[in-house]
Amino acid sequence: MLLSDIRNILDAKVLTGEDEAALSAIDIHMACGCDLMSDVLAFVKDQALLLSGLINQQVIRTAEMMDIRAVCFVRGKVPADDVIELAKDRGIALIATEMPLYNACGILYDKGLRGKDK
Amino acid sequence: MIKHYEISGTDFANGGEASSDFKTVLKKLGVPMDVIRKVSIAMYEAEINTIIHGHGGTCDAEIMPDRVVITFKDSGPGIKDIDLAMQEGYSTATDQIRELGFGAGMGLPNIKKYTDDMQIETSEGKGTTVILTIKL
Ligand SMILES: Nc1ncnc2c1ncn2[C@@H]1O[C@H](COP(=O)(O)OP(=O)(O)OP(=O)(O)O)[C@@H](O)[C@H]1O
């Protein structure tokens, strides 16, 4: 699923400045919804999107270590500027939706974006 | 080649800088992506542990022709019962750490999973040394 489609489905704002073309160039194959970075680090999959209600630097660091391409913040949370700058520097796209975590994950799942089986 | 890093015990926001830098080094050397990811995850878990449990320390990451060896050393409280600490879900992290997204008790089991060898030397009240080896 293209990040541009995910942005539309979740009615999300783009925080890292990617234009339409850049968003459509990011193809997401898997997603993981989690506030615990410890659990995210146990989830290894390619081309993944992380949905999280946590907005600190370590979310970006965790994404960086896992080669996660994009992070969606939920519940209307927006991280501080230095967190957004770190993401830009590391080539991680950030979007933000008003939806709570459960709903955001549920809607994407319904549209065909799956998580890890085990 | 050896990279040396100082790990601050108070600057949680910048935690992960060593792992981030070393990942860049491995990428430049052309190490395969799946190997880099294993190194990065294990190293980042260990780096976070050095910060939140060990109150800071040092990290030396050495690249050899056939393997990567990463040593984290701290002078923190040490680990009382290593077998217990290795169990999934065991954590002494405070609520403050949990609010930051850590403290699930998954770090050490995760490090074990992503490395070819993990050695822990620890002494109560003196500190902890964790040595990770990943084959290239
Ligand atoms: N460097 C260290 N110094 C002192 N104690 C440590 C150190 N590393 C780990 N421990 C102890 O071992 C426990 C388990 O560590 P582990 O990394 O598995 O989980 P965690 O750090 O508590 O949570 P998570 O890694 O999931 O965020 C810790 O809660 C802590 O009590």
Ligand SMILES: [Mg+2]
């Ligand atoms: Mg840990």
